[in-house]
Amino acid sequence: MSVPLERVFILNAERRRELSRSAANRRRFSVAFVVFCSIVAALSLIVLGTLLYDIFAQGTGYIWRSSEGSFGERVSAFFGTWSHFLSSPPRQTASEAGIFPSMFGTIWVCAVCGLVALPLGVATAIYLEEFKPKQTWLRRVHGFVQLNITNLAGVPSVVYGIIGMTIFVSMFQSPGSSQTPVLEFGINGIYDQYESKGLRMLRVPVDSRDAPDTQLVDGMTVYDGQGKALELNLIPVGAPIPQDEELKRRTLVNVAGGPARSRYIDEAWYYVRIPFGRSVLAGGLTLMLVVLPIVIISAQEAIRAVPQALREAALGMGCTPWQVVRKVTLPASIPGIMTGNILAMSRAIGEAAPILMIAGVVYIKSAPGNLMDSFTVMPLQIYNWASDSHREFHDLAASGIIVLLAILLFFNASAVIIRQKFQKNLG
Amino acid sequence: MASASESLNVRNRSLQGLQEFWIKGLLWLSAGFSIAITVVIIVILFGEAIRFFADDSITFAEFFGSTKWTPTVGTTAESKSFGVWPLVCGTLVVTVIAIGIALPLGIVTAIFLSEYAPRKVRAFLKPALEILAGVPTVVYGFFALTFITPQLNWVHQLFFGEEGFAAFNSGAAGIAVGILCLPIITSLTEDALRAVPRSLREAAYGLGSTRFEVATRVVVPAALSGIVSAALLAIARTIGETMIVALAAGSTPNLTVDPRDGVQTMTGFMVQIAGGDFSNFGIEYLSMYAVAAVLFAMTFGLTLLGHRIRVRFREAY
Numbered sequence: 001m002s003v004p005l006e007r008v009f010i011l012n013a014e015r016r017r018e019l020s021r022s023a024a025n026r027r028r029f030s031v032a033f034v035v036f037c038s039i040v041a042a043l044s045l046i047v048l049g050t051l052l053y054d055i056f057a058q059g060t061g062y063i064w065r066s067s068e069g070s071f072g073e074r075v076s077a078f079f080g081t082w083s084h085f086l087s088s089p090p091r092q093t094a095s096e097a098g099i100f101p102s103m104f105g106t107i108w109v110c111a112v113c114g115l116v117a118l119p120l121g122v123a124t125a126i127y128l129e130e131f132k133p134k135q136t137w138l139r140r141v142h143g144f145v146q147l148n149i150t151n152l153a154g155v156p157s158v159v160y161g162i163i164g165m166t167i168f169v170s171m172f173q174s175p176g177s178s179q180t181p182v183l184e185f186g187i188n189g190i191y192d193q194y195e196s197k198g199l200r201m202l203r204v205p206v207d208s209r210d211a212p213d214t215q216l217v218d219g220m221t222v223y224d225g226q227g228k229a230l231e232l233n234l235i236p237v238g239a240p241i242p243q244d245e246e247l248k249r250r251t252l253v254n255v256a257g258g259p260a261r262s263r264y265i266d267e268a269w270y271y272v273r274i275p276f277g278r279s280v281l282a283g284g285l286t287l288m289l290v291v292l293p294i295v296i297i298s299a300q301e302a303i304r305a306v307p308q309a310l311r312e313a314a315l316g317m318g319c320t321p322w323q324v325v326r327k328v329t330l331p332a333s334i335p336g337i338m339t340g341n342i343l344a345m346s347r348a349i350g351e352a353a354p355i356l357m358i359a360g361v362v363y364i365k366s367a368p369g370n371l372m373d374s375f376t377v378m379p380l381q382i383y384n385w386a387s388d389s390h391r392e393f394h395d396l397a398a399s400g401i402i403v404l405l406a407i408l409l410f411f412n413a414s415a416v417i418i419r420q421k422f423q424k425n426l427g
Numbered sequence: 428m429a430s431a432s433e434s435l436n437v438r439n440r441s442l443q444g445l446q447e448f449w450i451k452g453l454l455w456l457s458a459g460f461s462i463a464i465t466v467v468i469i470v471i472l473f474g475e476a477i478r479f480f481a482d483d484s485i486t487f488a489e490f491f492g493s494t495k496w497t498p499t500v501g502t503t504a505e506s507k508s509f510g511v512w513p514l515v516c517g518t519l520v521v522t523v524i525a526i527g528i529a530l531p532l533g534i535v536t537a538i539f540l541s542e543y544a545p546r547k548v549r550a551f552l553k554p555a556l557e558i559l560a561g562v563p564t565v566v567y568g569f570f571a572l573t574f575i576t577p578q579l580n581w582v583h584q585l586f587f588g589e590e591g592f593a594a595f596n597s598g599a600a601g602i603a604v605g606i607l608c609l610p611i612i613t614s615l616t617e618d619a620l621r622a623v624p625r626s627l628r629e630a631a632y633g634l635g636s637t638r639f640e641v642a643t644r645v646v647v648p649a650a651l652s653g654i655v656s657a658a659l660l661a662i663a664r665t666i667g668e669t670m671i672v673a674l675a676a677g678s679t680p681n682l683t684v685d686p687r688d689g690v691q692t693m694t695g696f697m698v699q700i701a702g703g704d705f706s707n708f709g710i711e712y713l714s715m716y717a718v719a720a721v722l723f724a725m726t727f728g729l730t731l732l733g734h735r736i737r738v739r740f741r742e743a744y
Contacts, residue, residue, distance in 0.1 A: 018511065023635075026637050026639075026640070027637055028640060029637070030637035030638045030639035030640070033638070033639040033642075034539075034543050034639070036535070037535050037538055037539035037542075037543055038539055038543070038544075039534075040532055040535040040536055040539065041535070041536045041539040041544070041548075041552060042538065043532060043536075043552075044536060044552070044555060044556055044559060044609060044610070044613075045552065045555050047559070047606055047609075048555050048558060048559050050574070051562070051566075051567075051570055051574075051606075054567070054570065054573070054574045055569075056572070058573065065735050085656060099645060119457075120460060121459075122456070123453065123454050123457035123630075124458045124460070124461060126454055126459045127454035127455060127457065128458060131451060131454060131455075144462075145458050145459075145461060145462060147734065148461055148462055148465050149461050150730070150734055151465070151727060151730050151731060151734075152461060152464060152465060154660065154663050154664075154726055154727070154730030155468065155667070155726060155727070155730075156664075156666070156667020156668070156669065156694065156722060156723075156726055157470070157667070157669065157724065158669040158697055158698065158719075158722075159468065159667070159719055159722060159723050159726075160695050161471075161697075161701065162471075162472070162701075162715065162719050163467065163468055163471055164696065165701065166471050166475075167467065167471075207463045211657055212445065217659075285682060289464060292461065292464070293461070296461070299468040320443055320447050321447065321451075322446065322447050322450050322451070335691075343561075346561060347561075348565075350561075350562075350563025350564070350565070350566075351563070352563065352564065352669075352670045353564075353669035353670055353673075353694070353698065356669075356670075356673075356701065356702055357697070357698070357701040357702075360701065360702055361702045377564040379563055379670070380564075381567070382565050382569065383565050383670060383673070383674065386565070386568065386569045386573075386674055387673075392574055394569075394572075397569055397580070398569070398573075401565075401566050401569060404563060404566070405562070405566070408561060408562075408563070412561060
């Protein structure tokens with residue numbers, strides 16, 4: 001307190017000049033900093049632009065370049081190639097390959113994931129937000145569950161992949177495998193399958209998976225791929241192959257040890273087995289583990305946004321806690337919950353690492369037909385193409401990415417629309 | 428009549444009580460499911476890791492001491508070497524590059540968004556960052572492989588006269604992971620900056636501070652706990668990132684910090700084993716669980732620490 005007054009308020013002229021100069025410097029520096037900040041912020045826009053441009057150029061450029069003729073013909077060839085890409089299975093030659101099975105794989109896996117994660121996640125969120133206990137030790141459990149969910153959201157998805165592989169695919173290395181399940185349900189029939197001289201599948205029903213090979217007899221009843229009964233024409237080795245197409249289709253050559261045989265399992269659409277193996281169900285449940293914390297956290301936020309006054313009004317009119325949730329809180333927070341869910345699903349669509357652990361690097365030619373079918377998903381197909389050493393497959397990967405991004409855009413746009421349209425102002 | 432409706436009401440009440448009880452139980456079960464997931468993760472990872480270490484040819488000292496990682500060489504356990512450091516090193520190189528890019532850029536972008544950006548610019552920039560955050564990681568991996576690596580080589584040629592980056596390198600993977608982390612850091616930091624009350628800024632302006640001084644001496648220090656926790660969460664995310672490194676960083680476990688060389692990260696190794704055709708019961712398969720346990724311990728610790736810092740050091744206004 002012994003500072004002389006003039007040193008605080010009265011400055012000499014030189015000191016005042018110095019201060020004003022430094023103030024101008026400070027102002028100038030500040031303006032420069034703001035400019036610097038805006039340039040850095042613009043960087044992320046530039047990165048996004050470069051990323052999108054690079055992928056679109058690579059994913060459409062080769063299709064455009066390969067088309068010929070007039071402009072109109074080139075445009076129609078361009079869309080023809082795209083529809084071929086969307087409707088064909090992956091093939092060894094890049095120009096014939098498509099993304100069809102992995103698109104359906106994505107739909108199946110995400111349906112399983114959403115159907116399990118949505119109820120489970122919303123129920124957990126309701127418990128955490130609406131049923132906060134009053135006892136001290138229960139409150140501690142409550143806080144522990146909350147902290148645990150925060151931590152689960154930070155676990156890398158590849159770790160969930162390993163967990164899913166252990167729990168769902170091999171079921172803790174249970175003795176069975178996908179070929180020899182411990183338990184199965186929903187088999188229409190088991191057949192021995194032969195390829196006839198007319199390139200048709202001929203099937204003979206057998207009793208079980210490990211039944212002995214069928215002894216083929218000339219004239220016995222066999223079934224074709226459509227289930228139509230035929231009379232088998234078994235000819236010895238060296239005998240002339242019949243010219244008649246109808247006869248050729250049901251002709252097998254009886255080589256030593258019997259014609260080449262494979263066992264065909266006709267599975268119903270509801271077929272399930274234990275262990276699940278590298279199946280759609282295992283993949284979907286694993287993805288469920290990945291997105292569950294995201295679903296819970298976003299649903300919690302949506303529920304928390306419902307004003308307390310609404311709950312108190314309902315309680316005051318004699319509602320039980322569950323009635324408050326069912327009649328007031330849930331209806332009011334449904335738009336928020338749906339938005340969060342759609343965003344979680346778009347995360348699931350783009351997730352490749354856990355599916356890579358579950359499905360492996362496989363070559364899938366058709367869309368899955370039941371929950372136990374092997375599958376692949378779009379990000380995994382893109383990964384396979386991108387890690388191929390041939391450049392043509394990189395182009396295919398870029399095309400696949402365009403399809404993937406379009407689907408994600410559709411999901412995110414619908415999330416935004418739901419948010420805009422159904423969000424009521426409750427405050 | 429009155430007594431009948433009354434008894435109906437009472438029955439309804441008790442029925443309702445039963446319903447409440449069941450529903451509460453169901454909700455409790457689904458909340459317990461998330462605890463069960465954590466328990467299962469820990470039991471599986473560390474249980475299998477213990478089985479890995481129980482093998483006679485594997486020692487703890489080798490796993491954490493040796494610098495040679497050759498689990499797929501040869502057929503016997505003796506010909507393989509399990510020293511986890513090359514994988515940890517690969518992960519750290521990618522992490523350092525990614526965070527070195529994403530942290531400064533992310534913080535500066537967040538300062539711009541929360542302090543300076545006009546509303547129109549913000550309305551443009553925020554969705555762009557959200558799109559960046561929503562792009563699947565396999566896309567970034569593809570971008571790193573087919574765009575960033577050639578560009579890095581172009582720059583390298585400009586300075587050194589020759590292409591120096593291998594087809595698979597940690598530099599491009601690190602940059603791509605950095606791009607992935609940028610929106611995460613930006614949005615978490617911006618939340619922290621926005622939570623600083625207006626009165627603090629106004630007080631500083633009132634004392635004659637410039638916009639730069641208000642941002643760096645008042646707002647950022649006040650939001651420091653949020654920024655540190657954002658950085659920790661981003662590091663955890665980087666360590667666990669899989670598809671980018673699987674595509675762009677290569678699969679050679681190198682003990683190198685040169686960003687031009689290929690490395691294998693912990694996640695990259697897990698993908699290689701799971702995607703490859705190694706036997707499901709071999710020692711290299713079990714080593715995947717040991718690596719996953721190390722990875723899990725690292726990310727779990729970082730997430731926990733980030734959470735703790737955010738809660739404990741939060742400046743309450």
